[in-house]
Amino acid sequence: MVSKKSTFGLAVISALLFTGTASAEGQSTLDKVKKAGVLSCGVSTGLPGFSNPNAEGQWEGIDVEFCQAMAAAVLGDKGKVKYVPLTAKERFTALQSGEIDVLSRNTTWTLQRDGTLGLNFVGVNYYDGQGFMVKKDLGVNSALELDGASVCVQSGTTTELNLSDYFRANAMSFKPVVYDTYDATVKGFESGRCDTLTTDQSGLYASRIKLADPNSAEVLPEIISKEPLGPVVRQGDDNWFNIAKWTLNTMINGEEFNITSANVDEMLKSKDPNIRRILGQDGPKGKGLGLNDDWGYQIIKQVGNYDESFQRTVGTDSPLNIQRGVNALWNNGGIMYAPPIR
Numbered sequence: 001m002v003s004k005k006s007t008f009g010l011a012v013i014s015a016l017l018f019t020g021t022a023s024a025e026g027q028s029t030l031d032k033v034k035k036a037g038v039l040s041c042g043v044s045t046g047l048p049g050f051s052n053p054n055a056e057g058q059w060e061g062i063d064v065e066f067c068q069a070m071a072a073a074v075l076g077d078k079g080k081v082k083y084v085p086l087t088a089k090e091r092f093t094a095l096q097s098g099e100i101d102v103l104s105r106n107t108t109w110t111l112q113r114d115g116t117l118g119l120n121f122v123g124v125n126y127y128d129g130q131g132f133m134v135k136k137d138l139g140v141n142s143a144l145e146l147d148g149a150s151v152c153v154q155s156g157t158t159t160e161l162n163l164s165d166y167f168r169a170n171a172m173s174f175k176p177v178v179y180d181t182y183d184a185t186v187k188g189f190e191s192g193r194c195d196t197l198t199t200d201q202s203g204l205y206a207s208r209i210k211l212a213d214p215n216s217a218e219v220l221p222e223i224i225s226k227e228p229l230g231p232v233v234r235q236g237d238d239n240w241f242n243i244a245k246w247t248l249n250t251m252i253n254g255e256e257f258n259i260t261s262a263n264v265d266e267m268l269k270s271k272d273p274n275i276r277r278i279l280g281q282d283g284p285k286g287k288g289l290g291l292n293d294d295w296g297y298q299i300i301k302q303v304g305n306y307d308e309s310f311q312r313t314v315g316t317d318s319p320l321n322i323q324r325g326v327n328a329l330w331n332n333g334g335i336m337y338a339p340p341i342r
């Protein structure tokens with residue numbers, strides 16, 4: 001029989017495991033990061049537009065810029081980030097164990113990940129959905145023509161789960177060809193190991209430009225799922241959760257109030273109360289988060305607002321050339337909406 005005492009002991013141990021090493025040492029994640037002088041950020045092993053090392057080995061992408069924005073807010077320097085490349089399968093364990101302080105890696109917000117894995121999604125930095133890519137010479141124009149197809153897919157993803165739901169719902173069969181990394185999945189597709197590659201649509205754009213001949217492939221029209229992608233923290237440290245949430249909200253509000261990395265110093269003279277609060281001149285400032293009052297200013301000055309980050313990494317100023325679409329602001333035809341800074 002398990003005594004009350006040992007049940008309590010187990011609960012304490014599992015709570016410590018759940019909240020990671022930072023809490024196990026009685027230290028908040030904010031204190032840990034400040035002491036280390038660096039933010040440990042989990043990224044992918046390489047997905048163009050989201051998190052990808054460039055030719056000089058520097059990390060780039062919309063998810064990388066979120067890590068930089070957090071470092072600017074917390075440490076005053078967007079360069080103080082240690083990037084930890086993680087496959088889909090490895091990412092949640094790295095966060096649960098305390099190896100990383102935040103996961104910023106094209107990760108879909110789901111109930112199971114929030115509820116069962118002991119994580120908290122910070123918000124959404126890119127609304128995505130799953131699709132399929134085929135070689136044009138397969139002669140297929142719709143995903144509904146894929147009955148019996150072999151499908152290249154990455155393990156440990158919602159992609160795998162949606163794939164089987166979709167084929168089952170449409171009474172079709174498929175043969176999964178499963179890989180652990182994104183690079184291997186794209187190579188498998190390119191070398192003809194499968195008829196179609198499936199992943200988040202953003203990933204399909206990224207895969208297509210990686211092919212030796214991008215024009216040999218096309219993306220089918222069906223979007224088979226909702227993939228709200230966003231940064232993730234561990235449960236058990238509410239202040240850190242707030243810092244991550246308000247970093248994202250500041251980038252989105254920065255766009256809404258037209259504050260950019262180029263005009264932010266000029267904006268310090270603005271009389272608009274919204275702008276003054278975003279830049280920490282008035283309003284709640286940094287106190288409630290344990291940050292310096294200029295945390296919002298630092299995010300926008302060093303990294304930029306959401307639109308700057310989007311266009312530079314995945315948007316029209318990038319090779320991916322993705323339109324804002326549903327990722328436009330709520331007052332511009334999209335669903336990107338941040339709570340107010342006040």
Ligand SMILES: N[C@@H](CCC(=O)N[C@@H](CS)C(=O)NCC(=O)O)C(=O)O
Pocket residue numbers: 044045046047086087088106107108154156157158159180181182183199200203204227229
């Ligand atoms: N959003 C989906 C899929 C995320 C995912 O890992 N996608 C693959 C294919 S685009 C990827 O990013 N791989 C990069 C890597 O493993 O480093 C999820 O959260 O499960």
